[in-house]
Amino acid sequence: MTTPNDRSLSPWIATTAEIRAAFPALERVHQGHRVAYFDGPGGTQVPRIVVDAMADYLVHHNANAHWAFPTSMETDSALAEARRTLAEFLNGSPGEIAFGPNMTALTFHLARALGRSLGPHDAIVVTELDHHANVDPWRALRRERGVTILRVGMVPETGQLDWDDLDRCLTDHRTRLLAIGAASNALGTINDVARAVAMAREADALTFVDAVHFAPHQLVDVRAWDCDFLACSAYKFYGPHVGILYGKRQRLEALEVPKLEPAPETIPERLETGTQNHEGIVGAAAAVEYLASLATGAEGSPGLSRRERLGAVFDALHQRGAALLTALWHGLSDIQGIRMFGPPPDAPRTPTLSFTLDTHPAAEVSRRLAARGIFASHGNFYALNAARKLGVEADGLVRLGCACYTSEDEVARVIDEVHAIARDG
Numbered sequence: 001m002t003t004p005n006d007r008s009l010s011p012w013i014a015t016t017a018e019i020r021a022a023f024p025a026l027e028r029v030h031q032g033h034r035v036a037y038f039d040g041p042g043g044t045q046v047p048r049i050v051v052d053a054m055a056d057y058l059v060h061h062n063a064n065a066h067w068a069f070p071t072s073m074e075t076d077s078a079l080a081e082a083r084r085t086l087a088e089f090l091n092g093s094p095g096e097i098a099f100g101p102n103m104t105a106l107t108f109h110l111a112r113a114l115g116r117s118l119g120p121h122d123a124i125v126v127t128e129l130d131h132h133a134n135v136d137p138w139r140a141l142r143r144e145r146g147v148t149i150l151r152v153g154m155v156p157e158t159g160q161l162d163w164d165d166l167d168r169c170l171t172d173h174r175t176r177l178l179a180i181g182a183a184s185n186a187l188g189t190i191n192d193v194a195r196a197v198a199m200a201r202e203a204d205a206l207t208f209v210d211a212v213h214f215a216p217h218q219l220v221d222v223r224a225w226d227c228d229f230l231a232c233s234a235y236k237f238y239g240p241h242v243g244i245l246y247g248k249r250q251r252l253e254a255l256e257v258p259k260l261e262p263a264p265e266t267i268p269e270r271l272e273t274g275t276q277n278h279e280g281i282v283g284a285a286a287a288v289e290y291l292a293s294l295a296t297g298a299e300g301s302p303g304l305s306r307r308e309r310l311g312a313v314f315d316a317l318h319q320r321g322a323a324l325l326t327a328l329w330h331g332l333s334d335i336q337g338i339r340m341f342g343p344p345p346d347a348p349r350t351p352t353l354s355f356t357l358d359t360h361p362a363a364e365v366s367r368r369l370a371a372r373g374i375f376a377s378h379g380n381f382y383a384l385n386a387a388r389k390l391g392v393e394a395d396g397l398v399r400l401g402c403a404c405y406t407s408e409d410e411v412a413r414v415i416d417e418v419h420a421i422a423r424d425g
């Protein structure tokens with residue numbers, strides 16, 4: 001029988017067993033149980049090769065940038081190389097990639113810069129599906145600049161955007177920016193970003209895409225989407241805690257960005273505040289390199305660019321993730337008192353599933369799973385508006401996220417344990 005982890009289905013990328021061997025954290029045992037990490041949407045585990053790259057930077061090349069001695073010059077070239085790597089990851093160019101502490105800080109920074117040219121006659125559109133990191137930085141401009149903030153609704157039954165509402169928000173107002181998520185970290189919904197960007201462009205609005213939950217699961221393509229700005233976080237795709245901001249060259253050049261006078265005026269450095277997390281940036285690039293290295297068969301042949309190898313790897317990982325999600329969805333659906341949220345397995349989605357049990361609060365489910373070695377997050381995951389719309393703001397959701405190292409056995413284990421918890425209630 002063909003299983004989604006078989007080489008027969010994706011012969012040119014590493015098997016799940018090979019992938020698992022690269023992640024030391026998977027060896028952890030908790031209360032006698034091998035730990036199964038379903039907390040990937042909150043932050044994934046890190047392969048040894050990423051840890052080694054960061055340690056190598058700190059041990060051998062550590063310095064501040066832009067000086068005329070070896071460690072500083074080595075730092076400059078490590079940062080330049082990382083920009084090239086992250087540019088390839090997102091399909092932008094190195095001058096369009098800025099680093100920062102995390103997506104939230106970068107988005108506040110960008111919002112402040114864009115807000116300098118906005119006023120009371122302007123509107124920004126956010127969505128009900130989004131993490132608050134793609135809501136509050138824009139909402140701050142209401143207080144600071146008098147900008148109108150419009151919120152596109154979500155359809156609670158499917159966890160998908162209300163596209164008619166989006167159309168209304170874009171056309172009935174003087175909308176200057178659409179801030180949209182590529183994928184919902186709470187429900188797994190994948191939005192048709194290219195369509196949203198085209199609609200925004202039609203309305204003469206810029207676009208900012210939150211790709212934090214999307215980037216670990218599908219290959220971002222800023223050129224295909226034609227978005228103006230995009231942000232993601234390396235700690236969600238097997239790297240360290242670093243944020244990455246993409247902006248179209250002409251947009252970054254034109255931004256009235258808050259900056260120190262002596263700091264570089266050139267892009268992308270003009271977007272970066274203070275000394276960067278050099279080891280983290282090196283680690284983020286190593287995470288991309290790790291993902292590309294999973295193309296081990298014909299598709300990983302030396303003739304292919306890193307971007308092409310990433311494409312092959314993400315296609316295969318997406319198939320595996322979809323199979324795991326389908327197994328989870330069907331395995332949990334017959335539990336009495338379970339409510340599962342978000343789009344069904346055959347809709348565009350990531351392998352992230354949220355649910356509640358009417359017998360136990362989400363925090364209790366999470367605690368009981370942890371006692372069996374299954375680490376799963378609970379709460380609203382800062383997707384507060386979606387949680388409110390679904391009526392789960394008080395108790396929150398339990399979230400199970402599959403990552404590249406998630407095995408079929410782990411999925412079977414979590415299904416059994418959730419059944420046991422529900423029976424116990």
Ligand SMILES: Cc1ncc(COP(=O)(O)O)c(C=O)c1O
Nearest residue numbers: 102103104131133185212213233
């Ligand atoms: C969809 C989404 N957007 C934004 C964020 C915020 O990212 P960061 O922690 O890098 O600020 C998260 C974090 O969980 C997220 O899942």
